[in-house]
Amino acid sequence: xxxxxxxxxxxxxxxxxxxxxxxxxxxxxxxxxxxxxxxxxxxxxxxxxxxxxxxxxxxxxxxxxxxxxxxxxxxxxxxxxxxxxxxxxxxxxxxxxxxxxxxxxxxxxxxxxxxxxxxxxxxxxxxxxxxxxxxxxxxxxxxxxxxxxxxxxxxxxxxxxxxxxxxxxxxxxxxxxxxxxxxxxxxxxxxxxxxxxxxxxxxxxxxxxxxxxxxxxxxxxxxxxxxxxxxxxxxxxxxxxxxxxxxxxxxxxxxxxxxxxxxxxxxxxxxxxxxxxxxxxxxxxxxxxxxxxxxxxxxxxxxxxxxxxxxxxxxxxxxxxxxxxxxxxxxxxxxxxx
Amino acid sequence: xxxxxxxxxxxxxxxxxxxxxxxxxxxxxxxxxxxxxxxxxxxxxxxxxxxxxxxxxxxxxxxxxxxxxxxxxxxxxxxxxxxxxxxxxxxxxxxxxxxxxxxxxxxxxxxxxxxxxxxxxxxxxxxxxxxxxxxxxxxxxxxxxxxxxxxxxxxxxxxxxxxxxxxxxxxxxxxxxxxxxxxxxxxxxxxxxxxxxxxxxxxxxxxxxxxxxxxxxxxxxxxxxxxxxxxxxxxxxxxxxxxxxxxxxxxxxxxxxxxxxxxxxxxxxxxxxxxxxxxxxxxxxxxxxxxxxxxxxxxxxxxxxxxxxxxxxxxxxxxxxxxxxxxxxxxxxxxxxx
DNA sequence: GCAGCGCTGGAAAGCGCTTTCCCGCCACGC
DNA sequence: GCGTGGCGGGAAAGCGCTTTCCAGCGCTGC
Numbered sequence: 105x106x107x108x109x110x111x112x113x114x115x116x117x118x119x120x121x122x123x124x125x126x127x128x129x130x131x132x133x134x135x136x137x138x139x140x141x142x143x144x145x146x147x148x149x150x151x152x153x154x155x156x157x158x159x160x161x162x163x164x165x166x167x168x169x170x171x172x173x174x175x176x177x178x179x180x181x182x183x184x185x186x187x188x189x190x191x192x193x194x195x196x197x198x199x200x201x202x203x204x205x206x207x208x209x210x211x212x213x214x215x216x217x218x219x220x221x222x223x224x225x226x227x228x229x230x231x232x233x234x235x236x237x238x239x240x241x242x243x244x245x246x247x248x249x250x251x252x253x254x255x256x257x258x259x260x261x262x263x264x265x266x267x268x269x270x271x272x273x274x275x276x277x278x279x280x281x282x283x284x285x286x287x288x289x290x291x292x293x294x295x296x297x298x299x300x301x302x303x304x305x306x307x308x309x310x311x312x313x314x315x316x317x318x319x320x321x322x323x324x325x326x327x328x329x330x331x332x333x334x335x336x337x338x339x340x341x342x343x344x345x346x347x348x349x350x351x352x353x354x355x356x357x358x359x360x361x362x363x364x365x366x367x368x369x370x371x372x373x374x375x376x377x378x379x380x381x382x383x384x385x386x387x388x389x390x391x392x393x394x395x396x397x398x399x400x401x402x403x404x405x406x407x408x409x410x411x412x413x414x415x416x417x418x419x420x421x422x423x424x425x426x427x428x429x430x431x432x433x434x435x436x437x438x439x440x441x442x
Numbered sequence: 443x444x445x446x447x448x449x450x451x452x453x454x455x456x457x458x459x460x461x462x463x464x465x466x467x468x469x470x471x472x473x474x475x476x477x478x479x480x481x482x483x484x485x486x487x488x489x490x491x492x493x494x495x496x497x498x499x500x501x502x503x504x505x506x507x508x509x510x511x512x513x514x515x516x517x518x519x520x521x522x523x524x525x526x527x528x529x530x531x532x533x534x535x536x537x538x539x540x541x542x543x544x545x546x547x548x549x550x551x552x553x554x555x556x557x558x559x560x561x562x563x564x565x566x567x568x569x570x571x572x573x574x575x576x577x578x579x580x581x582x583x584x585x586x587x588x589x590x591x592x593x594x595x596x597x598x599x600x601x602x603x604x605x606x607x608x609x610x611x612x613x614x615x616x617x618x619x620x621x622x623x624x625x626x627x628x629x630x631x632x633x634x635x636x637x638x639x640x641x642x643x644x645x646x647x648x649x650x651x652x653x654x655x656x657x658x659x660x661x662x663x664x665x666x667x668x669x670x671x672x673x674x675x676x677x678x679x680x681x682x683x684x685x686x687x688x689x690x691x692x693x694x695x696x697x698x699x700x701x702x703x704x705x706x707x708x709x710x711x712x713x714x715x716x717x718x719x720x721x722x723x724x725x726x727x728x729x730x731x732x733x734x735x736x737x738x739x740x741x742x743x744x745x746x747x748x749x750x751x752x753x754x755x756x757x758x759x760x761x762x763x764x765x766x767x768x769x770x771x772x773x774x775x776x777x778x779x780x
Numbered sequence: 781g782c783a784g785c786g787c788t789g790g791a792a793a794g795c796g797c798t799t800t801c802c803c804g805c806c807a808c809g810c
Numbered sequence: 811g812c813g814t815g816g817c818g819g820g821a822a823a824g825c826g827c828t829t830t831c832c833a834g835c836g837c838t839g840c
Contacts, residue, residue: 459819459820460819460820460821461820461821461822462819462820462821462822463818463819463820466818466819473817473818473819474817474818475818475819476818476819479818479819498825500825501825501826501827502824502825503825504825504826
């Protein structure tokens with residue numbers, strides 16, 4: 105166990121060259137090394153099973169090959185899709201992604217960013233949804249500053265205005281388009297299962313939805329708030345049911361919430377879509393196959409992850425760039441004419 | 443941009459102490475430092491916003507705080523659940539997890555392990571399912587050896603016999619129990635949607651299932667193989683349908699495959715469970731809420747991740763430990779009496 | 781024929797931290 | 811009184827690598 109690891113120095117000695125030469129051969133240096141020496145080094149490195157010590161390289165070069173990825177909950181399909189996009193791009197670039205999960209605690213986000221800073225990660229993608237809570241927001245901002253000061257880049261998914269590169273989904277526009285599509289189905293009374301009110305994503309989607317209803321001259325929806333999770337959707341739907349609202353169509357601001365809501369409806373014997381239409385937002389893959397298939401606003405989740413990673417790795421200019429991705433209304437079996 | 447980062451040396455100078463003292467204060471050294479100096483160091487560190495350079499620490503200590511996690515596809519709920527367990531434990535231990543995805547390519551697994559070795563990761567959890575392919579298996583074994591030689595620990599989820607710590611789900615036993623439960627429902631003709639034949643997980647589950655049928659004196663199932671994915675399940679189910687088999691109950695060796703299979707059945711107008719019962723394996727969370735809810739063998743996925751992480755971080759003895767976790771048959775709406 | 785240049789190889793100075801080793805100091809004990 | 815430890819502090823030697831700087835050498839151009 106624990107045989108000493110092969111170092112560059114050993115390779116160099118074995119190959120009969122200097123440390124400098126070995127280093128130049130084994131890592132794309134600008135300097136040329138004659139073919140013969142080069143071969144010798146390559147050969148002995150291979151033979152000894154040499155693997156460069158990434159920490160030492162990072163230290164010497166003052167830059168690491170780590171890319172951070174911060175999500176709330178990796179089991180949430182929304183995040184795991186984004187994660188897939190990010191890792192794909194990062195791995196193609198020869199980088200390594202470190203995954204941090206916050207469990208929706210803002211302070212964890214700050215901690216993770218600090219850890220990532222300690223590791224001199226060259227970039228980080230923040231995929232957690234931003235809150236409007238003043239205190240945590242400013243601490244996060246401070247940490248982001250510290251990170252960029254240090255030469256790291258940070259990109260956010262779906263949370264603009266932090267002075268960072270951002271990929272923002274058309275939350276407002278998507279909500280609005282969805283509302284219009286649903287009113288065209290003939291619905292007049294709507295309910296919304298909103299997320300926690302301090303999440304801007306939830307607010308934007310709700311605001312867009314309201315705007316869409318207004319466009320169509322339909323009365324504003326009743327709103328029930330719940331956590332941004334399956335259980336939150338379940339609970340909010342239960343509240344809705346208890347409220348004796350006359351809504352014929354309910355919009356859950358998140359597919360995952362819609363999933364919970366459908367479970368609640370089913371449990372209470374409310375048929376979807378006959379008794380109640382329901383729509384979500386995100387278009388997470390699993391819900392395309394369920395019965396009934398969920399109407400939703402499709403977001404190119406993996407692509408969003410790729411874009412974010414691209415932004416953050418492209419070096420990029422000094423100023424914050426914003427990439428908007430549009431949501432596309434997809435009406436499926438969970439919404440019916442009224 | 444890129445203001446120079448605060449180093450320990452700066453903190454030490456500012457606080458008027460030596461480098462050694464500052465180091466001792468800011469990292470749990472065995473050595474004591476007097477209260478006054480200690481306070482001064484802590485204070486200036488805080489004030490300067492000092493964050494230790496993890497690469498330098500790793501180099502000096504010859505050990506990093508990285509834990510690797512290798513999965514096939516992070517969007518697959520099976521893997522994302524395990525990932526959640528692993529990250530939770532790692533983060534509690536103050537470690538950082540680096541996520542690698544293989545896209546089911548064995549050679550990527552080897553590459554990732556090598557990268558992890560370069561980073562001197564202290565441990566790695568391999569969650570991808572093992573293949574029986576000789577060549578890739580031996581390269582993987584070599585890489586694992588190199589990794590452990592270097593002092594790193596590795597644990598596998600659901601793939602034993604690699605000389606590493608392992609958490610193995612009761613694939614065989616689970617398959618068997620499921621088969622018995624299904625025969626008790628009165629089914630006589632079974633079909634199985636198996637994974638690629640070189641995956642041992644798939645083989646074990648299938649073998650167990652066959653054994654269970656044999657126990658009950660039921661004729662062996664027809665088997666249709668497909669990829670270990672939703673689409674693989676879909677394709678295999680289509681084959682099954684085309685085959686005009688008389689099966690009344692189908693077992694998909696994976697919940698994710700079952701999901702695809704249900705989509706295929708639905709598309710072809712086969713009602714579940716009236717025309718065909720279906721069961722899966724894993725009990726991924728999303729499928730508990732679908733209609734019909736999927737019968738399956740429940741595996742404590744997150745817990746398995748936690749256990750694996752625990753094994754790999756506990757230091758552990760020299761010899762490979764194996765933790766078995768049992769699967770529990772859960773019959774839901776997707777399987778009916780026959 | 782020689783200054784000057786481009787090119788390759790090596791010596792060595794770090795990168796930011798940990799840790800060993802040493803030193804001075806104080807409290808004891810004989 | 812002085813030797814003995816124990817203890818807190820600092821100097822300095824690395825950890826494994828990159829990269830600057832310099833030396834040597836064979837050319838070209840006048």
